Every structure is written in structure tokens, then in C-alpha cells.
Amino acid sequence: MKFRIRRFDEKRGSYWQSFEVPVTTAMTVLDGLFYIRENLDSSLAFRASCRMGICGSCAVKINGRPRLACETQVSKFREVKIEPLDNFAVIKDLVTEFEGFFAKHKKVKPYLINPKADYENPVEQIQTPEELKVYYDFSLCIKCGACHSVCPAAATLEGYLSPAALVSAYRFNADSRDHGKEERLKIVSAADGVWRCHSAMECSEVCPKQIEPAKAIQLLRVATLR
Amino acid sequence: MRFLGWFKYRSPFGIAFMFQRITGLILVFYLCLHLAFLTSLQERELYEHFTSITVSKQFFIFDSLLILCGVFHGLNGIRIIIHEFGYAHEHRKAILVIFAVLILFAWLYGSYIMYMALGD
Amino acid sequence: MRGFEPLAWLFQVITGILMVFLITVHFLVTHSAHNLLSYESVIERLSRLDYRLFYALLLFVVSFHALNGLRAVILDTEGGMRRKKLVNASVALVAVIMIAYGLFLLFKL
Numbered sequence: 298m299k300f301r302i303r304r305f306d307e308k309r310g311s312y313w314q315s316f317e318v319p320v321t322t323a324m325t326v327l328d329g330l331f332y333i334r335e336n337l338d339s340s341l342a343f344r345a346s347c348r349m350g351i352c353g354s355c356a357v358k359i360n361g362r363p364r365l366a367c368e369t370q371v372s373k374f375r376e377v378k379i380e381p382l383d384n385f386a387v388i389k390d391l392v393t394e395f396e397g398f399f400a401k402h403k404k405v406k407p408y409l410i411n412p413k414a415d416y417e418n419p420v421e422q423i424q425t426p427e428e429l430k431v432y433y434d435f436s437l438c439i440k441c442g443a444c445h446s447v448c449p450a451a452a453t454l455e456g457y458l459s460p461a462a463l464v465s466a467y468r469f470n471a472d473s474r475d476h477g478k479e480e481r482l483k484i485v486s487a488a489d490g491v492w493r494c495h496s497a498m499e500c501s502e503v504c505p506k507q508i509e510p511a512k513a514i515q516l517l518r519v520a521t522l523r
Numbered sequence: 524m525r526f527l528g529w530f531k532y533r534s535p536f537g538i539a540f541m542f543q544r545i546t547g548l549i550l551v552f553y554l555c556l557h558l559a560f561l562t563s564l565q566e567r568e569l570y571e572h573f574t575s576i577t578v579s580k581q582f583f584i585f586d587s588l589l590i591l592c593g594v595f596h597g598l599n600g601i602r603i604i605i606h607e608f609g610y611a612h613e614h615r616k617a618i619l620v621i622f623a624v625l626i627l628f629a630w631l632y633g634s635y636i637m638y639m640a641l642g643d
Numbered sequence: 644m645r646g647f648e649p650l651a652w653l654f655q656v657i658t659g660i661l662m663v664f665l666i667t668v669h670f671l672v673t674h675s676a677h678n679l680l681s682y683e684s685v686i687e688r689l690s691r692l693d694y695r696l697f698y699a700l701l702l703f704v705v706s707f708h709a710l711n712g713l714r715a716v717i718l719d720t721e722g723g724m725r726r727k728k729l730v731n732a733s734v735a736l737v738a739v740i741m742i743a744y745g746l747f748l749l750f751k752l
Contacts, residue, residue, distance in 0.1 A: 361533060449540060453719055488727055492648045493719060496603045497540035498615060512612040519609055521649040544716065551709050558745070564689075564752050567682050578680050590670075597663045604656050633670065640674045 410477025
């Protein structure tokens with residue numbers, strides 16, 4: 298199977314390189330990348346960690362669409378074309394800069410806010426299964442960056458909060474244990490927040506955890522009206 | 524130019540977004556033309572000169588395309604409104620198909636009405 | 644409410660829905676039969692109060708939706724976002740001029 302990879306380094310800039318990778322049963326794209334690095338070219342740079350779709354490190358653009366390399370079967374394709382994620386600055390080969398992405402997360406205060414919390418006399422925070430169901434799906438985000446890479450708003454505006462950060466904001470707002478709704482709504486209701494989303498729904502189409510970030514963003518919009 | 528980032532989408536939803544944006548801009552441009560048209564109503568000869576060009580079988584193709592832009596923008600807009608209130612994200616493919624069919628019929632029907640009105 | 648953006652969005656939605664009906668009516672009024680676009684027909688319609696009110700409503704709704712939409716497109720760009728206040732003010736000004744001019748034409752003709 299031919300692996301065509303769009304590589305990058307500061308001296309050469311961007312360039313394509315092809316590798317022939319022997320295919321084994323149930324091989325994933327990530328297996329192929331490891332094979333290349335171990336046997337063909339040890340300078341190939343890419344991120345990976347858990348190999349099982351939970352850490353979000355290996356998200357790359359495979360044949361034009363962002364996917365997790367560890368969850369993508371090579372047998373789906375005739376040829377595997379791999380590129381780094383769009384809308385992220387490339388550091389080397391398939392490794393992109395993620396600091397800005399994480400900074401956007403931090404901006405929406407992705408933690409439970411409870412002004413009455415008394416750590417000296419802790420009280421258990423009870424939550425019913427129904428209350429959990431409201432935000433559970435949105436808590437599954439693995440911060441892989443696939444949504445950010447396909448979002449038209451993120452493509453054109455550097456400061457856009459990105460679907461992932463907005464999903465995080467909604468996840469906490471919808472959590473019955475949280476008391477920081479107003480603070481977060483003010484942050485996401487700024488001009489570079491939810492109002493830059495125009496329902497292209499590309500994020501929902503590529504999320505490897507099927508979270509539907511578009512839905513979270515729209516629910517945040519509706520919440521700002523109240 | 525970064526705003527070209529609006530025009531490179533693969534999924535049908537991204538393409539719908541792209542056309543919503545394009546048709547919106549075309550309609551704003553048309554709005555300006557329409558205001559010019561209405562301004563010409565102040566002088567009969569000028570108005571009739573404009574309509575002799577635009578209300579004719581030769582010009583019909585442009586009007587039909589305009590109807591397509593308007594119908595697309597309006598009906599796709601309704602689809603977007605449904606999703607923007609948080610509804611039916613799970614069924615978004617089916618809804619897209621339904622609206623695509625509605626748009627096609629509305630365009631053909633609108634063009635038909637306009638064509639019939641051209642008469643002689 | 645958190646700033647005016649939620650309201651702007653709400654009105655974009657409301658004007659959008661209204662326009663689907665109003666524009667359909669407008670299209671049928673002007674194109675469902677021959678000669679509806681002749682000078683006499685148009686002037687005759689514009690002299691009636693019910694049509695004038697309909698067109699005034701259409702004017703408000705279209706001006707808001709078009710210019711708010713344009714504002715959203717401009718603010719989606721880096722250049723537009725940096726000059727947010729200027730963009731918002733300019734779009735509001737153009738909307739006011741458009742409505743004023745439209746009303747002027749409507750009551751003059």
C-alpha cells in the first residue's frame with residue numbers, strides 16, 4: 298500500500314514523500330506510520346499515544362478527511378494520503394502546534410465552578426442519571442482537533458473559539474453541579490464566540506466520537522437568549 | 524486570502540453553507556440593482572426601457588437563476604434555523620435531502636410561473 | 644441578555660422566516676400574470692395603502708436581514724473583526740439610509 302505523506306520542515310518547506318508499506322490484517326494507518334518510522338525513514342514526525350482512540354493525539358487528514366490514525370483501517374483505501382490537520386500551524390511533518398487550541402479551551406473555564414464549595418466540610422454533589430444524560434455526550438471530547446480543522450470559521454478567523462472549546466463550555470453549563478453558567482455565556486457570546494458559527498456542520502461530520510459539536514454550539518446560542 | 528477557507532468543503536453540509544453564503548451575497552447585490560430599478564419608476568420612459576430588457580424571454584435565464592438563488596437561500600435558511608435551535612441534528616442528512624427536493628420543486632415551479640407570465 | 648448579538652441573531656431568524664412568506668407573496672403579485680410589471684400596474688399598486696404598508700414591512704425586513712447578514716460575513720474576516728465597531732456602525736448606517744430611501748420612494752411614487 299502506498300503511503301503518500303505531506304511532510305514539512307523549516308529548511309525544505311512543504312513536500313510530498315511516498316513510502317511502500319506492507320499490509321497486514323487489520324492494519325491501521327497508525328501502524329503504517331510506525332512501520333515507516335521504524336523501517337524506512339526514522340525522521341518522520343507524528344503524534345501518537347494510546348493507539349486506541351481515547352487520547353486524541355493521532356488526528357491527521359487521511360485522504361482529505363480528518364480521522365484518528367489509530368482507528369482508521371488501511372483496507373478502506375487504495376492509497377493512503379496523509380497530511381497534517383488544516384487550520385493548525387505545522388511544526389514538523391504531521392505534528393502541528395496545539396497551544397492555541399488548548400488556550401481556547403482554558404478561556405471558557407472548563408471546570409466546575411462552585412462558589413459555595415467548602416473543602417474543609419465537603420458535601421457530596423448528587424446528580425441523577427437524567428441530569429447526567431443532558432451533558433454526557435459532550436463530555437466525551439478527546440481534544441483531537443479534527444473539528445477545528447474543518448470549521449470554516451476557524452479557517453478564516455484566528456481568534457474563533459473553535460467547536461471543541463464551545464463543546465466544553467456547553468458541557469459545563471449543562472452540568473447540574475456547575476454554577477458558572479453566566480460567566481461562560483458571557484465569554485462565548487463575545488463576537489469571536491458562538492456568533493461566528495453558521496451551521497456548516499462540518500465539525501459534526503468529522504468528530505471521531507460522534508459528539509455533534511454543532512449541536513452544542515447551537516444550544517449555547519439558545520441559552521444566550523434567556 | 525483566508526476567507527477562501529469558506530469555499531473548500533467536502534461534506535454536503537459544508538457545500539450547503541458555501542452556497543448559502545454565495546447566494547446571500549448575490550441577493551445583496553441584486554437588492555442594490557432592485558433599488559436602482561425602483562428609482563427608475565420616477566420616470567416612465569426610463570422604467571419602461573429597463574423592463575423591456577429585463578422582462579423578456581432572452582433575460583429569462585438570469586431571472587430563473589435569481590429565483591434559484593432566492594429559493595435556495597430561503598429554504599436552506601429554514602433548514603439552518605431548525606438546527607440552530609438545537610433540533611434534529613441526529614437527522615440532519617434526511618433533513619438536507621428533504622430540503623434539497625423542496626428547493627428543486629420551488630425553483631422549477633417559480634420559474635414556470637415567471638415564464639408563463641412572459642406571455643407573448 | 645448578553646450584548647446585542649443574541650438579539651441580532653433572533654431578528655435574523657425572524658426576518659428570515661417572514662421573508663420566505665413576504666417574498667413569495669411579492670413574487671406572485673408581480674409575476675403570476677402578464678402585464679403585472681407594466682408601469683401602470685406598478686404605479687396603481689403603489690398608490691394603494693395596503694400595498695404601501697406591505698412594501699414598507701418588506702423593506703424593513705429585507706434591509707435588516709441583508710445588512711445583518713453582510714455584517715456577519717465581514718466580521719468573519721480578520722480585517723473585519725479587528726474593526727468591529729466600525730463595521731457595526733457602517734452597516735447600521737447603510738440600513739438606515741436604505742430604509743429611508745425606500746420609504747421616500749414608496750411615498751413619492
